[in-house]
Amino acid sequence: MYAEELARLRKLHGWTLVELGDRCNYEQSYLHRLETGGRLGTLEAAQALDRVYGTGHVAKLWLLAKEEAKRSRYGGFADVEADATSIQEFSISTVPGLLQTRAYAEELLRTTAPGSDKELAAGVDARISRQIILSGKRAIIYRGLLDESVLRRPTLSSSSWREQVESLIEAAQQPNITLQIVPFKAGLHRLINSSLQLLWLQRGQTVTYVESSWSGQLVEEFEDVEKLRLFYDRLRDSALSPSESLQQLHDTLEDTTSCVTSPQT
Known part of the structure; x- marks a missing residue:
């Protein structure tokens, strides 16, 4: 049009x-x-x-037209994600969609993709519905690397941020989920400007989804996927261990709680 x-x-x-x-x-x-x-x-x-x-x-x-292009792109990716048996992910600035609470997803989408209340609700519902692949009898194996900046960028609502951190702590203790924090001291790396998902599909293929602030790309060529997997593996080597990462999540929750001012009497 x-x-x-x-x-x-x-x-x-x-x-x-x-x-x-x-x-x-x-x-x-x-x-x-x-x-x-x-x-x-x-x-x-x-x-x-x-x-x-x-x-x-x-x-x-x-x-x-831009919104329609976005819906088409992400709609197609959601189908690929639903076909995965294992996902390894790195998020550079926000909580990964598969781990977001409803309140966090709503504030994020309201900020980054403003629209009508109906469109916002539909976007949040679509995001939350994706999370079904993390639970149940056919739950996938998920490993998430979160840049430390994810924990340093709370929502405007302290209560919704506490809820999100508590949800991450709960997720990190699930048998099929591993979370690791990439600390600032890890320095510069090859994924510094991107978020990344490596997806192992039921039909045996491995694909990668690379996303920046303005665009996303599904990568299927074997050589490109292998190169991105190498970048991910190197980044994982510089991340905190799962137990250290869980402790940092607890520390973040404690900091969040201590920052809440008690009402004056």
């Missing part, structure tokens, strides 16, 4: 791509890819086109 509307507006004004580019200060090749669906482009480009065309809906269409 977005690409078609861009092409329609330009033809409506009778401009060539070169003429449009002169007006909005974007390259002809870039505009061509926007109109043919080759790329989504940026919000700034959509806003520039709104100014040139004298419209107000191009940026709105861009936001809708």
Whole structure:
């Protein structure tokens, strides 16, 4: 819908791509890819086109297209995740989705993917429903590496943060779950800008999902998966042991509790 509307507006004004580019200060090749669906482009480009065309809906269409692309990408990944028998994960800045409480997930999605209350509720429900793979008779084997920054970035609500830390402590003591903290003193490493999931699937294949702040990519090529697995293994070697990590979670919970101010009488 977005690409078609861009092409329609330009033809409506009778401009060539070169003429449009002169007006909005974007390259002809870039505009061509926007109109043919080759790329989504940026919000700034959509806003520039709104100014040139004298419209107000191009940026709105861009936001809708971006959200649809995100739903398609994550929907497909959820299917892959549900097929896993074992997952090894590294999270650089937030509690992994498979370990989030409802309150934590709600605050995170409200901050990073704002939308209507209905959309927010649907997003939270979808995230929580994924966690079924960690329990029951067919529970997967899960190992999570959490950067120390995950524990240093609480939610705005102290009660929901305590609930989240308590949930991590409980998870860390499950027989199929291993949690390890990667301390700041581990220094720089190859995954410093990314979160990562290694997934062993029921059909014997191993795939990797790499995510940054703005994008996510499912990696299936054997050589690339092996390279990312090596990065993960090296990072695991620099992490605290499971028992040390559990103690750090308890320390975090204690710090959180001690920071709560008692009401004045």
